[in-house]
Amino acid sequence: MPAPFRPKPANSGGKRPGGWGRQREDGPPPHRPGDIDEAVLYGVHPVVEALRNPQRRHRRLLATENGAKRLREELGTLPLEPELVRPSEIDRLLTPDAVHQGLYLVCDPLPSPDxxxxxxxxxxxxxxxxxxxxxxxxxxxxxxxxxxxxxxxxxxxxxxxxxxxxxxxxxxxxxxxxxxxxxxxxxxxxxxxxxxxxxxxxxxxxxxxxxxxxxxxxxxxxxxxxxxxxxxxxxxxxxxxxxxxxxxxxxxxxxxxxxxxxxxxxxxx
Missing domain, CATH: 3.40.1280.10 (SPOUT methyltransferase, trefoil knot domain)
Incomplete structure (x- = not known):
């Protein structure tokens, strides 16, 4: 079983993963002011729809055995292979009241249109x-x-x-x-x-x-x-x-x- 995924802390680099973060001061300019570094999605419907969305760039997918089975039933071929983990590994990455249903996806944020x-x-x-x-x-x-x-x-x-x-x-x-x-x-x-x-x-x-x-x-x-x-x-x-x-x-x-x-x-x- 692969090692559990440990995301960087929420205050790393002064940005909130998944939020409207600070504008980058170096590197390529963001799509819009306030673009974020990454988005974290969990639960069946958010993860399934994000995997279906061709505009999303998916980075890492954690799934329990039941979660992975549900994904294959919904989508058939997956755009990336899930890393199988125990439910407790996903629990540690979220707040206690989060209902993740065995699925946790890290992906790029969607661009903000004009x-x-x-x-x-x-x-x-x-x-x-x-x-x-x-x-x-x-x-x-x-x-x-x-x-x-x-x-x-x-x-x-x-x-x-x-x-x-x-x-x-x-x-x-x-x-x-x-x-x-x-x-x-x-x-x-x-x-x-x-x-x-x-x-x-x-x-x-x-x-x-x-x-x-x-x-x-x-x-x-x-x-x-x-x-x-x-x-x-x-x-x-x-x-x-x-x-x-x-x-x-x-x-x-x-x-x-x-x-x-x-x-x-x-x-x-």
């Missing part, structure tokens, strides 16, 4: 400093389900595009591009000049979402839990909308609100 690559009929999400990786992962999963063209995040104040986020996204990280920008307000301004309708969401928004005449391209801006949209983000939106709900609790978790907004927008094409 705003200019977005199609003219796109529905796009913009996340205003949403920092919980579970929420961002769930948002990516909804974005994949409703064919959103991309999810825009800020380089700072955004969770790592790996690990918990990828597990929560259940493979959606491979299907919905994450566009990392330095300044969300500048990105919204640029999208407005391109003709995007910009709708921000707030549980106390002045207009019900169903009352807004939607057009594409469309960017829907979601604020952080508790803080909501920052002032500049609000000012750059064409509408501040609320989702009308009949129950006594009118403030929804941001990932649930995003799923409802995507569903409503997709029905009004």
């Amino acid at each position: 705003l200019g690559s977005l199609p003219d009929d796109a529905i796009v999400l913009a996340l205003d400093q949403i920092t919980d990786p579970h929420n961002v992962g769930a948002i990516l999963r909804s974005a994949a389900a409703f064919a959103a063209a991309a999810v825009i995040v800020t380089i700072r104040h955004s969770p790592a595009a790996t690990g918990v986020l990828a597990k929560s996204a259940s493979g959606a990280l491979e299907h919905v591009p994450l566009i990392a920008v330095r300044n969300l307000g500048d990105a919204l301004d640029e999208l407005g000049k391109r003709g995007f309708q910009r709708i921000g969401f707030d549980s106390e928004g002045a207009t019900e979402f169903d009352e807004i005449a939607l057009r594409r391209p469309l960017v829907m801006v979601m604020g952080a839990e508790g803080k909501g949209l920052r002032q500049r983000s609000r000012d750059l939106c064409d509408h501040i909308a609320r989702l009308e709900v009949p129950g006594t609790i009118t403030s929804l978790n941001v990932s649930n609100a995003t799923a409802i907004a995507l569903y409503a927008a997709s029905r009004r094409r």
Whole structure:
């Protein structure tokens, strides 16, 4: 049995593996400011979808016997041979609450496309400093389900595009591009000049979402839990909308609100 894989410590070189790391000061320039050194994925759906993705460069795959069997059932021929390990070897590489299902993959991060690559009929999400990786992962999963063209995040104040986020996204990280920008307000301004309708969401928004005449391209801006949209983000939106709900609790978790907004927008094409 091969020796267990020991990744470099998370603070090695001042970078967070799988996060929006610091820009390199030497060597070739990164694809985008904030590019990361590596992504760590675990669990069946994230690993299977990453192995299916031709844009991923896979570095190392650890699998238990059952995990490797599941991979071969799902994929047949694998792009790289797994290193068979005991479950405890993967346990040591993750936090105690991580459910890895016998699979652990180290790979290159996916490149961040430019705003200019977005199609003219796109529905796009913009996340205003949403920092919980579970929420961002769930948002990516909804974005994949409703064919959103991309999810825009800020380089700072955004969770790592790996690990918990990828597990929560259940493979959606491979299907919905994450566009990392330095300044969300500048990105919204640029999208407005391109003709995007910009709708921000707030549980106390002045207009019900169903009352807004939607057009594409469309960017829907979601604020952080508790803080909501920052002032500049609000000012750059064409509408501040609320989702009308009949129950006594009118403030929804941001990932649930995003799923409802995507569903409503997709029905009004």
